[in-house]
Amino acid sequence: MKIAFYSTGGIDPASPFSSRHFLFPGKNGEWDALAVGRSEDSIAVYCTGSATHMIDIAGGELRGTSERVPYHILPTSASIEEFADRIAGDGVEVAIAYSLPDVTFDWYPVRDALVGEALAKRGVRVIAHPALSAEICLEKMTFQKVLKENGFLYAEGVYVHSGMFYSDRRIERIRNNVYQEYIRSRLEQLKYPVIIKEAAGSGSVGLKIAATPEEAFQKLLDADGDCDVMVEEKLEGESFGIEMYGDPEGYYVADPILFSTGEDGVTDPFNSIKYGPVCDAAHHVEELKEELKRLGRVLGLSGIAEMDLIFSSGKWYILEVNPRFSLLSQAVSIMEGWNPFEPLVETMLPPAKRHFRPMEGKCHVLDFKSGPFPDEKIREIREKFSGIRHVMRFLYGLPGGGEVSYCEWVLSGADNRELLEKLTALKTAYPEVVSDAVTCNTKQLIRKLTEEEV
Numbered sequence: 001m002k003i004a005f006y007s008t009g010g011i012d013p014a015s016p017f018s019s020r021h022f023l024f025p026g027k028n029g030e031w032d033a034l035a036v037g038r039s040e041d042s043i044a045v046y047c048t049g050s051a052t053h054m055i056d057i058a059g060g061e062l063r064g065t066s067e068r069v070p071y072h073i074l075p076t077s078a079s080i081e082e083f084a085d086r087i088a089g090d091g092v093e094v095a096i097a098y099s100l101p102d103v104t105f106d107w108y109p110v111r112d113a114l115v116g117e118a119l120a121k122r123g124v125r126v127i128a129h130p131a132l133s134a135e136i137c138l139e140k141m142t143f144q145k146v147l148k149e150n151g152f153l154y155a156e157g158v159y160v161h162s163g164m165f166y167s168d169r170r171i172e173r174i175r176n177n178v179y180q181e182y183i184r185s186r187l188e189q190l191k192y193p194v195i196i197k198e199a200a201g202s203g204s205v206g207l208k209i210a211a212t213p214e215e216a217f218q219k220l221l222d223a224d225g226d227c228d229v230m231v232e233e234k235l236e237g238e239s240f241g242i243e244m245y246g247d248p249e250g251y252y253v254a255d256p257i258l259f260s261t262g263e264d265g266v267t268d269p270f271n272s273i274k275y276g277p278v279c280d281a282a283h284h285v286e287e288l289k290e291e292l293k294r295l296g297r298v299l300g301l302s303g304i305a306e307m308d309l310i311f312s313s314g315k316w317y318i319l320e321v322n323p324r325f326s327l328l329s330q331a332v333s334i335m336e337g338w339n340p341f342e343p344l345v346e347t348m349l350p351p352a353k354r355h356f357r358p359m360e361g362k363c364h365v366l367d368f369k370s371g372p373f374p375d376e377k378i379r380e381i382r383e384k385f386s387g388i389r390h391v392m393r394f395l396y397g398l399p400g401g402g403e404v405s406y407c408e409w410v411l412s413g414a415d416n417r418e419l420l421e422k423l424t425a426l427k428t429a430y431p432e433v434v435s436d437a438v439t440c441n442t443k444q445l446i447r448k449l450t451e452e453e454v
Contacts, residue, residue: 002042003348004092005341008083008115009076009108010050010100022393024378026056028066034341035068041345046072046087053100053325080111084118095119096344097128097303099324105200109134109323127247127347129323133299137321140199140230150298152291153317155310157232158186159199166225183220187213191233196220199228209234237312240278241328244292245343247302250351252343253289254332255279256309257365258449260441273438274328274367275445276335288316295321304329304344331367331410334389363412364419365389368438372405381430387411387422409433416446 035043045051049060055071056063065071072090074083087095097116099109109129116128129137136142141159148154164179187194194216196208210216216231223229239259245252255277262271279285292307295318306326308319333340338356346354372393373381382388390410395403411426413419423442427434 001040001348002044002091002093003038003345004044004046004087004090004095005054005098005344006046006083006087006095006112006115007048007051007054007098007100007108008078008080008111009048009102010052010054011102020058020395021052022058022063022375023053023056024375024382024391024393026064027054028056028064030339030341031055031066031069034339034345035066037339037342038345043068044070044072044090044092046074046083048074048076048078050076051100053329054098080114080118083115084122087115088119088122088124092119092124094125094127094348096347097126098341098344099129099134099303101322101324101326105138106322106324107138107200110138125348127303127344129302129305130300133301134323136299137323138200140197140320143320146298147295147318150295152295153315155232155235155317155319156190157194157230158183158190160220160229160231162225162228165220165229169225184213184217187216187231190216190231192216193234195232195234197230197232199230235310235312235317237310237317240309240311241274241306241326242288242292242309243304243306243326243328243332244296244301245304245356246296246347246354248297248300250354251293251296251301252346252354252356253292254336256283256285256288257328257331257335257367258445260445271369271437273369273441273445274331274365275442275449276331276365277362278449280449283311284314284316291316292318303347327408328367330390330392331365334410334412335363335365337362361414363414364416366411366413366419366423366442368409368411368434368442370407370409370433370435370438373407373433378407381426381433384429385422385426387413387419388426407433420446 045055047054049057051057074086097112099112102108110131113128113131113134116126117131119126136146144154144157160183165183168174168177193209193211196210196216196219208219210219239261240256241259242256243254257274257276258278260273301323304325306322306328310317310319329340343356346356378391378393382391388409389412392408394408395405411422413422423434423439427439
């Protein structure tokens with residue numbers, strides 16, 4: 001069978017939010033491994049030069065290629081119809097969307113869904129989220145309504161339409177902004193503290209916290225007004241991420257991964273650590289998985305999706321669904337013991353034949369960050385410590401100048417004790433890689449979940 005993985009976007013290397021990701025090991029080897037395991041199939045990749053988490057490409061420049069899987073790189077200007085024509089024209093039988101995140105608006109799952117619709121019209125079988133479902137996940141208020149209507153637990157919130165809230169800045173004749181009065185009254189009905197975030201943004205960068213209705217309203221007034229905003233009750237509890245694969249005929253839900261949080265109780269994307277799996281009885285994980293499968297059927301999800309969750313007072317609350325690859329995906333694939341693309345190929349099969357079997361045994365993982373290191377140093381450390389399964393060197397250009405740069409490491413162990421032993425050995429040999437905060441937070445998370453003496 002001729003199979004295509006496709007992605008129409010990502011963070012454009014020419015954008016003000018330019019980013020470069022250098023992965024160790026690279027994606028080329030993962031594609032080769034998938035092709036070897038699926039030798040009866042012909043696999044190809046169709047993407048743009050911004051597909052930094054799909055192929056080994058940084059700043060629009062390829063860093064090698066797969067030996068067994070051809071890459072077809074289309075221009076970022078390629079239209080939906082051009083993408084569909086290229087894939088269908090190559091005789092592809094099954095097309096699998098592998099959507100990637102963007103910084104300003106997390107909307108490439110919508111575009112990939114539209115390509116899927118165009119491919120279906122051309123007679124290609126497609127594994128992609130429905131366009132409407134991808135758009136619902138993009139619009140946080142719409143998504144919240146879906147959760148409410150279908151009986152899922154969620155954080156109450158108020159949607160702020162920027163065009164109306166800041167209309168008096170643009171239209172001189174507006175003397176009394178009635179919409180601001182309305183929002184002020186709605187803010188008074190929420191429980192505090194609250195989180196203020198972009199209504200269609202990506203990631204948790206730029207979140208603000210307000211302790212009172214007055215503070216929340218003032219933060220809205222002080223904002224630049226470029227985008228719509230959600231003001232959402234801040235749930236007290238543990239923060240988790242989880243991934244799900246499949247379609248309404250059959251889903252596989254991986255075990256949850258716990259995120260560390262800062263003093264404000266919010267996950268900092270540049271400093272948090274992630275630990276998994278979490279599968280203790282107190283967290284009712286199997287019940288959670290059934291609820292997420294139900295949500296998948298409500299939305300008609302087809303492919304890969306990452307969910308952000310809060311476990312509060314013995315209950316699971318759903319914050320958002322990202323219908324795409326996420327920065328959690330690499331840790332999940334290592335934890336589950338499979339090639340990251342494998343579960344999407346499994347989704348092609350009839351439900352009775354989908355086993356989502358791991359290629360290797362499951363393990364425990366720790367995802368943490370450090371300062372940046374050159375490629376040579378990363379390779380040296382990986383050669384000396386086999387427990388380091390993956391490293392991402394990340395460079396992120398800021399619109400106003402400057403750069404954020406760090407390394408993200410995924411360490412694995414057969415169990416908690418081995419994981420900590422490897423972390424301790426790594427810290428002893430390379431103290432600049434493992435900070436005291438990483439060690440302390442890791443022990444706290446494991447102790448909290450397992451009551452083990454660590």
